[in-house]
Amino acid sequence: MASVKLTINNQAHTIDVDPDMPLLWAIRDVVGLTGTKFGCGIAQCGACTVHLDGAPIRSCSYPVSAAAGHKITTIEGIAKNADHPVQKAWIEHQVPQCGYCQSGQIMSAVALLKSNPKPTDADIDAAMQGNICRCGTYQRIRQAIHTASADMAAAPKMPKSTPKLGKR
Structure with a gap:
């Protein structure tokens, strides 16, 4: 130990x-x-x-x-209250059937969108390869990733830093 x-x-x-x-x-x-x-x-x-x-x-x-x-x-x-854009898209597209693989699928999708905010179908297929879904919801997974990508692109951006206020 x-x-x-x-x-x-x-x-x-x-x-x-x-x-x-x-x-x-x-x-x-x-x-x-x-x-x-x-x-x-x-x-x-x-x-x-x-x-x-x-x-x-x-x-x-x-x-x-x-x-x-x-x-x-x-x-x-990844988010409080399951409100990450990928989680929301998973719900919107009713991705899970049995749901067992879904936490791994979501984690891979979140990593993909962090590194590639606008993935193509080929990008998604490559990034998600190795995440097996016995229920075969791959089409819905791909649709959900595209939806999350669009939602993330449309979300307001937070400034990387806040301006410093001078002394009064």
Whole structure:
């Protein structure tokens, strides 16, 4: 056992676990965030996708010790009240059927739109490859990503910095 410090959804956690434990089990079983799902256990289905420093990774095969010192974001951490544009588009297009793969699908879509705000169908297919949906909702996933992209482009932009006020 080792003491591992993780930052998950902007909250610090110090956990005592085997350093080789998959990050997925630390997130679900130790920290108690169960939105990230176990699918295959060999990083092939995408159900366990989380962000590590903003990039999507498969947490079922990623050692918890390698995640120490990095910023981890789970489905619970992408937006308060499930109001991220991707989550809203998922609802609008009624993407989930069984829903099991959807947290991983959403995490991959969020990462895609962060790196490519206006993806083509080919871009979406490439980015979402490896996220398996047994229900076959791929067309709705693609439509939802396009909708989220448009909604994000139309959203008012916040200034990167606020002007400093001079002394009176």
